[in-house]
Amino acid sequence: MDNKTSNLLDIRKEKINELKTEGISLYPNDFKPDHRVCEVKDIIEQNAETLGENGRKFCLAGRMMAINKMGKSSFVRFQDAGEQMQVYIQKNKVGDDIYALFKKLDIGDFIGVEGPLFQTRTGEWTLLAESFRLLSKSVRPLPEKFHGIKDPEKRYRQRYLDLIMNENTRQIFKKRSAIVAAMRRFFDENGFMEVETPMMQTLPGGAEATPFKTWHNALGMELYLRIAPELYLKRLVVGGFEKVFEINRNFRNEGVSTRHNPEFTMVEFYQAYATYEDLMNLTEEMFCDIVTQISGDTRIEYQGLTIDFAKGWKRISMIDSLSEIGGVDPAIVNDTQALLAHAEKENIQIAKKDRHGKVMTKLFDALVEPKLIQPTFITGYPVEVSPLSRKSEADPELTDRFELFIAGREIANGFSEINDPEDQYNRFIMQVRQRDEGNDEAHIMDTEYVEALEYGMPPTAGEGIGIDRLVMLLTDAASIREVILFPHMKNQ
The missing domain is CATH 3.30.930.10 (Bira Bifunctional Protein; Domain 2)
Structure with missing residues (x-):
């Protein structure tokens, strides 16, 4: 573990201890999302006219992958089974205590949110959080977003991070x-x-x-x-x-x-x-x-x-x-010794004691x-x-x-x-x-x-x-x- 990761880990552990002291449940098990992100995207594509701040509400959950904090409001991008969606969190919507909790959370934490959808000025459909919960606190920081995991050794050993x-x-x-x-x-x-x-x-x-x-x-x-x-x-x-x-x-x-x-x-x-x-x-x-x-x-x-x-x-x-x-001469295909000589010429290692069928198969494998x-x-x-x-x-x-x-x-x-x-x-x-x-x-x-x-x-x-x-x-x-x-x- 490098020094940067070690320092981030220490900071997160301190934060976890603070949350525990405040009586925050770090790993609750009573939140039930009613949709997955992929299902919401299908609804947006097929029935967008039913959506909006006064329209249908959705209860979603996932891992926070990016956070853009802006004082009394913030944007969060979270991931559910590989699909991502944006959430807009406002202090005046979720309340002072919940917003204060949110500001202490980290990328990698699992959250549960509920609210309607709206379109931002760029046209992106976003969930407007009317309620917000921490579902699972991550201890270790994720790899940097823009670098991901390039090292194959790390990707194979820690496939969960790769995914x-x-x-x-x-x-x-x-x-x-x-x-x-x-x-x-x-x-x-x-x-x-x-x-x-x-x-x-x-x-x-x-x-x-x-x-x-x-x-x-x-x-x-x-x-x-x-x-x-x-x-x-x-x-x-x-x-x-x-x-x-x-x-x-x-x-x-x-x-x-x-x-x-x-x-x-x-x-x-x-x-x-x-x-x-x-x-x-x-x-x-x-x-x-x-x-x-x-x-x-x-x-x-x-x-x-x-x-x-x-x-x-x-x-x-x-x-x-x-x-x-x-490229083997058809005239020597049935001649074991001739095939062995051809193999030696081609620098193909074949034991001289091998039977004809084995010699032929090894030549096939190589040529x-x-x-x-x-x-x-x-x-x-x-x-x-x-x-x-x-x-x-x-x-x-x-x-x-x-x-x-x-x-x-x-x-x-x-x-x-x-x-x-x-x-x-x-x-x-x-x-x-x-x-x-x-x-x-x-x-x-x-x-x-x-x-x-x-x-x-x-x-x-x-x-x-x-x-x-x-x-x-x-x-x-x-x-x-x-x-x-x-x-x-x-x-x-």
Whole structure:
């Protein structure tokens, strides 16, 4: 805390003690506003003729953001849920005692006011206070109005101040809420049922990632925060819920960056009697619907790029993308050693012991992914990197899987599911071998899930979409921390 803030804090504490001595209630809980500022603004727009000093009265509450004291009268600008309104307070209207109390208050304090509206000489609709109350006394001073909070570190650690001072931040999280609501409506309108599955699991499954571990005292057992809900959602398909979705948290013990947070939000959904191609069509429709609702157009601006979500997204196999987009000679795509040599030439770090599918995928990550700006589905992922995806009938080395890329980053991952329990067991065995070879993120054997498949699962396709990254796109946010209310940070 700097000296200026420390001095202001001392002054406020002295003022609070004075108010207490005078018997002023600093935190009453009996004031009930009858309108919000946004509602009053709607009334002004639609029924201004009913307003005026002798017209309708309003009871409002909010945080004082600016005070202009002028002797026996003052103007105050207060904020309610991000919307601001002006109040005019006169000593002869509210009385000597109340006006004396008002003059002792500070920016940041919550007030309750009641009275009619009038227009100032500049035409601004203003509430004329006939009564005035202190509702909550702030102790710490807000940041300076004209500077706000620019330091990202402070904004993320003290998001409440960021929300008070920065309108853009408030709009990001309002839009995030609208995006999630639009997604829920889409699933509901398409016959999906929303469900909840365990966040603490006995085995970490559904993705290749390092989990967080915890311990359950009563059960005397180790548990893992889930890295994905996939294997539980597919158990529900086995149980007869044929179209399900879940919007909730996943946890992965990985690094923090502009694209990664250890705790993040995803939607996963599963549909019986569907294929990965059906889900690509559904995803196009859903994104187009959400973007149009949120932005009013299928086109958005993201970090200087114009991205068009109109239907007709590009679809290309990983193999073809390596040559057409990544510049890899098509003649070497199926040659592991040649790909490793190409990677070395491009200064791409790939372990020589990696299998062909892993080598191909790492080359894709480096050479192709950053160039996928417009919505693009990449299909035909290798079996080695797709432990839960159905094998392609055309090429058993590949899977019926896609990933969606927009603005150079992965947004969604989907595939036709394995419903052959023997095939799934063998894929888990393959993953166990990879763990033995040093891949700590490889999938753990889950015999209980295999047992569920043995009861029979219909042909099914499933998909996961990163909601944080989608919100980044639709709010033009460069960092994932801008769209998560309380991102993880190192201790100060």
